[in-house]
Amino acid sequence: MQLLSVLPYVFGCISTIVVGIYSDRVHIRGPFITCCAFVSLIGFTILYTQSTPGASYAGVIVVAIGLFPTIAVNMAWAGGNAGGVAKRGVVLAMVLGFGNLGGYVL
Numbered sequence: 001m002q003l004l005s006v007l008p009y010v011f012g013c014i015s016t017i018v019v020g021i022y023s024d025r026v027h028i029r030g031p032f033i034t035c036c037a038f039v040s041l042i043g044f045t046i047l048y049t050q051s052t053p054g055a056s057y058a059g060v061i062v063v064a065i066g067l068f069p070t071i072a073v074n075m076a077w078a079g080g081n082a083g084g085v086a087k088r089g090v091v092l093a094m095v096l097g098f099g100n101l102g103g104y105v106l
Contacts, residue, residue, distance in 0.1 A: 008061050
């Protein structure tokens with residue numbers, strides 16, 4: 001059963017590397033975050049509407065493909081816009097801290 005968790009992480013890792021390379025190459029972060037968020041929204045829609053195990057597993061893979069790069073690219077975007085080492089550290093800590101507060105809101 002644990003072996004089923006490998007595939008979403010592999011696809012999420014590959015999509016994070018590909019999106020990170022392309023967003024660095026074109027020096028644009030926002031459209032990549034938006035597109036990946038839309039892909040994860042499609043995956044969550046699949047998870048919400050389907051009840052069969054195979055379709056739900058495919059939805060989990062689609063969510064991982066879209067969700068993993070958004071976090072990495074968002075951190076790169078926030079860190080790249082902060083000047084100085086101390087400011088960059090504070091900005092990255094705030095992004096992580098406020099991002100983790102979403103669990104308390106829901």
